[in-house]
Amino acid sequence: MEKRPPTWGKEYAPHRPIPEATIKRLPLYARALQLLEAQRAEKVSSAELARPLGLNSAQVRKDLALFGQFGTPGFGYQVTGLRRELRRILGTDREVRVVLVGAGNLGSALLSYRGFLKQGFTMLAGFDVDPEAAAVRARTSVPIHHVDALEDRLTGRRVDIAVLAVPVDAAQSITDRLVELGVRAILNFVPARLAVPPGVHVRYVDLSLELESLSYYVQDG
């Protein structure tokens, strides 16, 4: 990898917005590099990075080039350096602070989901209309508060991402309160479109939509 150029990372092409599809692939690259690092690999080609992810090497090169000059033709990428840069670009090199609202069956499973912890996220707190029942379900050391206490508990604290798993009817009003509290990213498990002001990012995870679209592929004939 070349020396860090003067225009690097997110400032590299400030007038060209990065496609969301690219942003979604960056954590895949970071995770593949983490594995390579664990295997003490020093360098990796775009083809080697692409293959286990089911992508092609041109896609990898194009994605990474949006953020700067990371690789060297004929050499590839330096594993540790590229991983460090990707984590810096994603912001996962610092503490990412998460709250969860709606700790029903799915929400309480998410509250104690090891995948979040393993990747360095901090689950600050959960909120539910019935925090006692939610605590029984979640069996976690993460504190669970009544949803009425959202403002009391979170005002003045930095929250990076809210995970939303409330009933459909409550989704928009909870979203409005989270936005008011300064939350700028929501991972939404509720099957409802959320209205948010510019600068707030919502990612939708609708598990029954996933099953419905998979159903397409398993029909006979």
Add this chain to the structure above:
Amino acid sequence: MEKRPPTWGKEYAPHRPIPEATIKRLPLYARALQLLEAQRAEKVSSAELARPLGLNSAQVRKDLALFGQFGTPGFGYQVTGLRRELRRILGTDREVRVVLVGAGNLGSALLSYRGFLKQGFTMLAGFDVDPEAAAVRARTSVPIHHVDALEDRLTGRRVDIAVLAVPVDAAQSITDRLVELGVRAILNFVPARLAVPPGVHVRYVDLSLELESLSYYVQDG
């Protein structure tokens, strides 16, 4: 909507594969139409269908045109007819039979996830290395069997989709057994790429990747 033409639905353009992105949007359209139907709407324009989904009308027209001539210019789409056709195309007008393997925290929440039931999926059974503990977690009437009994329980039964939520180390061997049993679609919550033969479709849901890519949007500066 016009009368059903002779070449309709999936047979309409058999040599042109339908993009996965389109297949993922079809359930969104079907759900929007379900809402419109409940409101007794008879027709809908592509713009009206597109707007609440955050899409543009040209996208909707293009997606639907891949499956046939559903709309009439200047009139739009007939709500009930289009919904029926979309469900037929997706195969969600018949019973879609699902099993879940790996009923830990997340898996057991998925086993009793109301979103699956509500959209007409049948959860046949769950499988876990500790079915008794899984049953306590899941609090559901869905039977939970030991994962060793996968073949005993499923041989000769039609399973459309398997939901996979096992530990990473077990993911590939469970996948191989499911494929051997004839499963052709897997909704995979395990953060691991699965090797499957052609004709088997895997959809990846990696919740920590979602958080990691959201982290990008909430950095200061």
